[in-house]
């Protein structure tokens with residue numbers, strides 16, 4: 001979903017933090033076995049186009065993500081991973097179904113509320129880093145607070161940059177950093193608002209194996225030490241070993257959920273049906 005995100009040298013509000021759905025919202029807190037689900041998708045579908053030419057990118061996906069967990073979303077190219085992430089993160093609007101984040105239904109939320117939700121309660125990390133090249137490292141990290149009109153305490157950015165191994169580089173520009181360092185800045189930027197969920201789309205995809213492993217360790221630490229919740233899309237099988245849970249998509253359907261045993265295995269038949277275009 002790289003092309004749908006943002007970069008560039010301007011300081012204009014970043015579309016990462018704006019754009020999409022409308023409708024009502026509803027406050028509902030859910031908890032399963034004492035563990036809160038910070039993210040829930042109920043029968044979420046997303047289709048593009050209509051009639052016989054419609055593409056069913058996501059088909060009736062049910063997922064609950066507990067807080068303080070790292071979930072990896074895998075699947076072949078075109079299986080719906082980016083669509084899943086976009087719908088879950090409120091960057092895209094499902095055709096049907098419900099997305100609940102932190103107990104609030106975001107799938108039908110008014111644009112203004114949704115935009116604020118993305119700014120304050122969701123963190124994003126992309127394969128292409130999406131840092132603003134004209135800003136310093138520190139300014140990039142503080143950007144979500146600035147866009148939200150909140151006080152920007154440089155000490156908060158220093159602390160996060162130290163945590164991701166970049167202390168002393170506050171005044172550098174992204175162009176002066178390696179890919180791995182830029183991704184560290186992006187992670188610090190995602191953490192600055194203490195979001196309920198960090199969504200990462202192939203965060204190691206542009207990095208070599210060793211650097212990718214370091215970035216994955218940082219995300220793992222964010223979960224284990226800072227209580228973050230991370231949902232990431234990846235093609236990298238090495239990631240699955242570090243994830244608490246692995247979801248597999250095929251033809252827009254959830255065909256395996258490591259956290260729920262074989263529950264989705266029966267969906268393989270559905271996936272084949274989806275491939276033939278026999279989707280409800």
Ligand SMILES: Nc1ncnc2c1ncn2[C@@H]1O[C@H](COP(=O)(O)OP(=O)(O)OP(=O)(O)O)[C@@H](O)[C@H]1O
Nearest residue numbers: 001048055057075076077078079080081082083084
């Ligand atoms: N804006 C769009 N218009 C029409 N079809 C789309 C659009 N976005 C995605 N699709 C289709 O939806 C399906 C799922 O796409 P998606 O990008 O979610 O897959 P993916 O698993 O992330 O793929 P990749 O691993 O290649 O990035 C594909 O068939 C794709 O062509």
